[in-house]
Amino acid sequence: MDDILCESRTVNKTLAIINTLDLKYTYPGGTAPSLVDVSLTIGKGDYVILTGPSGCGKTTLCRCLNGLIPHFYSGKLEGEIEVASLMVPEHSIYELARHVGLVFQNPENQLFALSVEKDVAFGLENLGMPREDMRARVDWALQMTGIYDLRERAPHELSGGQQQRVAIACVLAMKPDIMVLDEPTSFLDPLGAQKIFEVIGDLNKKLGITVILVEHRLDLASEYANHVIVMDEGKVVLDGKPLDVFDSESARLIGVGIPKATRLYQALRQGGVHLDRVPVNSQEATLLLQEVLTRDRG
C-alpha cells in the first residue's frame, strides 16, 4: 500500500522546488539517526502538510530545508538536498534565508525587537536593504498578514495568535519562495489557529509561495493542502495526495490525526454506505451525505 502511494505521486522534476535524495542525519552525540533515507520531491506552489508522531524527525527535516542543518547544528549529514536550486550544504544560512523562510513553534522566541514593525524589518536590515524599499516591504508584509494596526505595539503585549502572525510577516517580508512552518499553532487556541491557517492559505493561493506546514491539527489545515507527507521514526512512510494518505490504513495505525470527515467516510464504508469521494472537511462531508440520502430516497 505504502509503496503504491509513493509511486503514485509523480512530480515533474523540473517543476520541483525541493529535492532530497537518501537524506540521512544524526545529531552530534546522537546514537540513532534522526532522518533515515528521506527522499522527497516537492513541487513549486505546493501546499504540503508534514505530519507524524512527536519525535519523528519533522523539525529536523525543517532545519535541513533552510540550512540550520548542517551549518548551525553540526552532526553528520549524508545524501543530497537541493532547495530552490541551491545545494544546501554549499550555501550559507543567510543565502538560503532569502529563499526559505522558517517560522518556529514558539512565537515568543523568534521576535526580538521592541516593536512589531522593527521586528518585521529585522531580516531586511540584515540584508542591507535601503530604507525606503524596506518601509514599503514591511508595510506590505503587515497588510498581507492583517496586522498593520499592530505595527507600533511591543511583541510581548500581543496574544499568541498575533505574535505568530508577526512571525509569519517577518519571514514574508523577505519574499521567500518557500515558507516552512514548524507547528505554528501548537501554542494557540482553535480560533487563533484557524486565523493562521487562513493567512497561510492566502499566501499560498495569492502569492504562489510553496508552503510546508508541520501540523497535528489536520481537521483545520487539510482544507488547503494538496500534498501530505507522513513521517515516522525518521522515515517518510506516506507521501501523496491528502485523500489517499488519510484514507490509508497505515496512517491510522501510526496515529495521524485523520480529519473527522474522512473518519466518517471510513465508518460509513464499513457499514456499507459508499460516498462518491473522500471528504476532508465537514462542508464536503455534508454535501456528499445529502447526495447519498437524496439518491436513496429517489
Place this chain on the structure above:
Amino acid sequence: MSVFEGFRFRRVLSPIHQLDPRAKFFYVCTVFVIAVMFNQLMPLILLFLIQLPFVLAAGVQKEWIRSMKGASFLALMIFLFNFLFTYFYREYPTFPPSSSLMEYSLAMTLRFIVLVESFSIFFLTTSPDRLGLALEQSHIPYEFCFAFTTAVRFVPVLAEEAQTIMDAQKARGLELERGNFIKRIRNYIPILIPLIVSAIRRSLELAEAMESRAWGATNKRTNLYVLKIARGDYILAIISIGMLVLAVYVWLFMREQIPSLIPWITG
C-alpha cells in the same frame, strides 16, 4: 526595588520623549559633571530645581516621584555616613572650611539625589528602542546594541517565567519564606537553576531564529528607523553647554563667595 521603578520606560508622547537620546545623554552628563564639581548646598539646590520643568514637560511626575521615594532610603544613609565620618575625621581634605558639618552632609546627599533625578528623567523619557538606535548611530558595534535591546525585550518574559517556576516549586512543597537569612537565600536555588536552564534553551532558539532571518548577511546593515537631530535637540545641547560654562566660571572665580545656607535654615 522601587528605585528601579523610576527607570522603567512607559510609552508616552511629549516634547521630552521626542528628543534625541544623544542630546539627552549629553544633558545628563553635564548635570553629572556639575553636581560633582560643587560641594556646597546652594548650587546643588539650583541644579535640583532646574530639572523640575523637564519632569513636568514630560508628564512623568508620578513615576519620577516614585523613584525619588525609592532613592530616599539611600539618600538618608549617605547623609548619616557623611555626617558621622566627617564628624570624626575633620581633616578630610575636601571639607570646605567655610561651611558647616550639617551643610556639607546635606550637600553630599543632594548631590546623590540630583544624579538619581537626572538619570531617572533620561530613562523615563527614552524608549529602549530609541536608546538602542542611538547606540547604533554612535558607531557602537551592532552586536552590542542588539544584545542591549534583546535584553530589555526579554525582561518581562523572564520575569513571567520566574513566577511560573516559583509557583511550580511551591506546589511541590518548596517554602521560600522560611528560615534565617542564609536559609532564605538557599531556598531560591531550586528556582534559579530551572530559570537559567530555560534561559539557555531560549537563547538557542533565538539564535536559530536570527540565523533564519539572514543574520550576518552583510556588514553594511541598514536600519528601518533613523534618528535625526531636530531643533529641540540643538536647544537642549545649547542649554547644557551654557550650564556647563556658567558652572565652570562660578567654580573658577566665585567658589569662595557661594553663601552658606545654614544660617537661613536655622534662622
